Amino acid sequence: MSARRTAFFAGALAIVLCCAFFGGCVDTRPILLPDVTLPASAEPTEEPAASPAQETAAPEEPPASADPMDYGEYLLYQDIAVYEQEGYTLFDATIVSGYPGALVCVMDVCFSDKQGEVARGRLTDGSGQEVLYLYEGETRVYAQIETDMSVTILDMSFEPIGEPIMPLA
Secondary structure (H helix, E strand, C coil), X not given: CHHHHHHHHHHHHHHHHHHHHHHHXXXXXXXXXXXXXXXXXXXXXXXXXCCCCCCCCCCCCCCCCCCHHHHHHHEEEEEEEEXXXXXXXXXXXXXXXXXXXXXXXXXXXXXXXXXXXXXXEECECCCXXXXXXXXXXXXXXXXXXXXXXXXXXXXXXXXXXXXXXXXXX
């Protein structure tokens, strides 16, 4: 029995060593071959355009005489999630501000279909504040949507409430 057990362990050890040896010989790094080149393209390649439904590009700098209604174009909405949890419909998103200062607003997320608005929710920051201070960069926002139907397939928009989006004075 002892010789049989020794032979089994020796065989298993040999298999493990062979796997380690041959597995270590595989190199998956890319290799540049200087004698192989791609043919030159006569047509310039075009950058893929961002989908307007996913995100909107934010301008780089503010215009000299900005109309208050134009400050919304500095905002980019990303990482949007609408989900149901424990009987509530919840909304999470990231607002990226391209404005060099802070923007202030109160904003709702609205869901609508062909007949009109179905549901809305007030955006809040992480501390629950309804007045959003959108500094340059990312701000995480949340909302609870008051509805008893699924809004995940409806059209979505963001609407400032009361005053338009304004720079912090």
